[in-house]
Amino acid sequence: MKKTAFNTVSQKTLAFSLAFTLAACPLASAGHVLAAPAAASADSVVAAQTHDQARVAYGIDARLDEKNMRIQGSETVTYRNTSKDTLRKIVFHTFADANRSKATQTSMFEQNNEEIQKENPQKKPEDFLGGIYIRSAAADGQSLVFSNSNQALTVELKQELKPGEAVTVEIGFEVKIPFGMQRLSYYKDIINGAHWFPVMSVYDENKHEWDNKPYSKTFETDYYDSSDFEVRINVPEDYQVLMPGTITTQADPKEPGRKVVTAVADNTREHVFFASPNYKVESVTRDGLTIEYYYFDNMPDKKKLVDEYIDTAFKAIQFFSEKYGKYPYPEFRIAESYVEGVAVEFARVIQMGQIRPNSDPAHDTTFVHEIAHQWFHALIGNDSEKESFLDEGFADFSMVYFAEKQGDELNGFKSIQIDDWSYLDKPIASNNTEAGGEANPVFYKKGRQAIYQLYRMVGEDKFDAFMKEYFKRYAHKNATISGLLHTIQDTLGEEARKEMDKALHDPQFALKPEYRLSEAEEAAYWREQFKTSYRSSLSQIPNLPAETMSRIMDKALQGEPLTIVMSDQAGSKAKKQQQTILTQLEGTLGIMGIPYEVISDRQTLKKKLEKELGTSNIIAIGSAKINGLIQALKPGIMQKSKAIGFDWKSRMNQTASSGAYVVKHPYNQNRLLLHFFWNGDALSDNAVEPFAEQMLKALNFSTDFYQYYVLNKTGQVATDKKIANPIAKFFGEE
Numbered sequence: 001m002k003k004t005a006f007n008t009v010s011q012k013t014l015a016f017s018l019a020f021t022l023a024a025c026p027l028a029s030a031g032h033v034l035a036a037p038a039a040a041s042a043d044s045v046v047a048a049q050t051h052d053q054a055r056v057a058y059g060i061d062a063r064l065d066e067k068n069m070r071i072q073g074s075e076t077v078t079y080r081n082t083s084k085d086t087l088r089k090i091v092f093h094t095f096a097d098a099n100r101s102k103a104t105q106t107s108m109f110e111q112n113n114e115e116i117q118k119e120n121p122q123k124k125p126e127d128f129l130g131g132i133y134i135r136s137a138a139a140d141g142q143s144l145v146f147s148n149s150n151q152a153l154t155v156e157l158k159q160e161l162k163p164g165e166a167v168t169v170e171i172g173f174e175v176k177i178p179f180g181m182q183r184l185s186y187y188k189d190i191i192n193g194a195h196w197f198p199v200m201s202v203y204d205e206n207k208h209e210w211d212n213k214p215y216s217k218t219f220e221t222d223y224y225d226s227s228d229f230e231v232r233i234n235v236p237e238d239y240q241v242l243m244p245g246t247i248t249t250q251a252d253p254k255e256p257g258r259k260v261v262t263a264v265a266d267n268t269r270e271h272v273f274f275a276s277p278n279y280k281v282e283s284v285t286r287d288g289l290t291i292e293y294y295y296f297d298n299m300p301d302k303k304k305l306v307d308e309y310i311d312t313a314f315k316a317i318q319f320f321s322e323k324y325g326k327y328p329y330p331e332f333r334i335a336e337s338y339v340e341g342v343a344v345e346f347a348r349v350i351q352m353g354q355i356r357p358n359s360d361p362a363h364d365t366t367f368v369h370e371i372a373h374q375w376f377h378a379l380i381g382n383d384s385e386k387e388s389f390l391d392e393g394f395a396d397f398s399m400v401y402f403a404e405k406q407g408d409e410l411n412g413f414k415s416i417q418i419d420d421w422s423y424l425d426k427p428i429a430s431n432n433t434e435a436g437g438e439a440n441p442v443f444y445k446k447g448r449q450a451i452y453q454l455y456r457m458v459g460e461d462k463f464d465a466f467m468k469e470y471f472k473r474y475a476h477k478n479a480t481i482s483g484l485l486h487t488i489q490d491t492l493g494e495e496a497r498k499e500m501d502k503a504l505h506d507p508q509f510a511l512k513p514e515y516r517l518s519e520a521e522e523a524a525y526w527r528e529q530f531k532t533s534y535r536s537s538l539s540q541i542p543n544l545p546a547e548t549m550s551r552i553m554d555k556a557l558q559g560e561p562l563t564i565v566m567s568d569q570a571g572s573k574a575k576k577q578q579q580t581i582l583t584q585l586e587g588t589l590g591i592m593g594i595p596y597e598v599i600s601d602r603q604t605l606k607k608k609l610e611k612e613l614g615t616s617n618i619i620a621i622g623s624a625k626i627n628g629l630i631q632a633l634k635p636g637i638m639q640k641s642k643a644i645g646f647d648w649k650s651r652m653n654q655t656a657s658s659g660a661y662v663v664k665h666p667y668n669q670n671r672l673l674l675h676f677f678w679n680g681d682a683l684s685d686n687a688v689e690p691f692a693e694q695m696l697k698a699l700n701f702s703t704d705f706y707q708y709y710v711l712n713k714t715g716q717v718a719t720d721k722k723i724a725n726p727i728a729k730f731f732g733e734e
């Protein structure tokens with residue numbers, strides 16, 4: 001899984017936006033700022049699994065009741081006891097029951113659901129809930145005693161199951177699908193079908209116990225044996241159904257207007273479906289692999305973007321196949337859905353959010369991260385409740401490895417080398433409870449750094465050879481950190497194992513200094529990163545007016561000159577305030593690597609007014625009445641202010657107010673003039689801090705595009721004019 005700010009504004013952008021806030025605003029403590037944007041496993045003893053030796057085989061028949069959003073189902077599950085223990089019961093996960101209460105539903109989609117609730121006021125809180133109701137359990141035609149509680153279904157066997165023996169159990173069930181954005185849910189014209197049938201839990205023969213944990217509130221709990229599936233779903237005939245495996249469709253002979261869609265998927269980690277009457281399917285086959293994108297044809301030129309995504313998928317699958325081990329299945333499918341800010345991996349299938357006009361298929365790192373999960377989750381399984389690093393750390397490293405080899409500078413290894421998470425006092429080898437709300441930095445960011453460190457330590461050839469061996473040992477099985485370390489020991493030697501062991505278990509792990517970027521490389525990296533982010537943020541709105549505050553940063557990042565002009569005749573109090581505000585601004589410009597000049601005396605101003613200032617973007621600070629530049633350009637500024645609906649004259653005469661506006665440079669159509677002003681001699685003491693905060697906010701790429709704002713006496717926004725920035729909501733208020 002991966003949380004994503006926006007398709008083109010990647011996870012990293014989020015990270016550096018934080019760095020921006022953090023460094024530019026010394027008032028906020030590190031922990032506070034970083035916590036703010038609440039918005040990104042036992043050695044198997046199974047012998048080589050071939051088709052007819054899979055430990056678990058499912059035959060599932062289900063009927064989708066799309067009017068009442070229910071699924072009536074029955075499944076025949078054959079379970080082979082490959083442990084050394086004699087078993088008297090078997091246990092299934094019933095994760096659909098996580099939807100029985102809000103208290104057990106994942107917190108990941110909580111915010112989405114709140115928005116959905118606002119859009120759909122007729123929906124009651126209970127509509128967002130669901131669950132699975134077990135109707136029957138039987139073996140050999142005899143019913144069995146069962147109990148379903150806390151997301152685990154326990155079935156008592158009539159006869160004990162000895163090592164090597166198999167049992168076939170039939171289970172009847174009914175599912176209520178919740179409305180909203182859960183893994184199992186319906187919303188608009190889609191049904192998201194994950195966790196909808198009872199799934200065999202993994203038996204731990206060392207502890208002599210079944211895994212009966214409920215699904216994680218904060219993260220993922222997907223830990224399964226690779227199994228054989230044959231799933232038949234009865235749906236209305238106009239539905240398209242996406243599932244993993246080979247799909248065939250037959251009209252329902254008994255019920256006109258309906259059809260049965262069958263998917264056969266052997267040796268597969270899990271089974272899900274996505275269904276919609278509006279899905280279009282784009283299918284491309286190359287070298288025996290078919291990639292299919294199920295998408296909504298709701299935008300001009302969408303097919304072109306879909307084809308570009310499919311192209312990236314081919315490239316990524318080929319890359320990981322060569323580096324780690326061959327993708328073994330004949331098909332791979334992608335589901336477009338309405339999830340926002342998150343994408344989810346399943347076996348042979350990934351779930352993405354909506355494609356947008358500015359989606360960038362060649363650089364969509366989230367997309368590649370989900371594809372990498374085919375190797376780290378779907379093929380090499382792991383207990384993602386206990387050792388999430390094994391899938392998330394490797395998927396995130398692989399995403400970066402791919403970008404690096406594609407020549408994508410910003411998303412390549414530099415993005416790992418620049419990260420510093422040493423302050424975060426949690427080991428990578430944490431379980432979900434221990435990682436808590438910090439799953440992203442712990443499993444993804446620190447995790448991929450530990451893998452990168454290993455890569456640097458041993459070099460690419462040896463690293464690739466180790467990865468191939470790891471894949472060989474654990475494909476279609478479940479890996480553990482201990483198994484990973486064994487593989488490192490066997491392929492890369494004792495020292496490499498020790499280093500990795502330390503990296504994974506030391507709470508203070510930080511990338512070794514010799515593998516980090518130099519200061520100069522870091523500065524260049526940030527500059528490029530900011531340049532790209534401002535560009536992509538500003539390009540999201542077609543015909544966005546020239547006069548927006550953050551555009552002045554974009555122009556400076558693109559290489560246009562920038563001059564800061566202070567009010568030179570300010571009194572001593574105002575002078576001190578101007579200096580405080582200038583320091584904050586300079587901090588931000590410094591981080592972004594933007595060159596600028598500051599003019600604070602009238603003589604220099606006069607000298608430069610004729611020539612240099614006519615070609616520069618300008619930020620003026622202070623009272624209009626004593627700012628030489630504003631006074632000199634006053635008639636032009638008044639004229640240009642009309643274009644943004646800012647009544648300059650009356651605003652400048654309003655007592656005790658302050659704020660900012662941006663206009664076209666009166667001398668130069670292609671330059672901007674941004675004025676951070678206050679009326680009267682100085683700001684009131686308690687307004688300086690909010691004034692500076694609002695200034696930095698208005699200049700950021702991730703906030704709305706401000707044209708002007710006016711603050712009241714205490715520095716709160718009293719009125720403003722701004723154009724909504726679609727990514728702003730992903731960055732949230734502190």
Ligand SMILES: [Zn+2]
Pocket residue numbers: 001002345369370373391392395
């Ligand atoms: Zn992931």
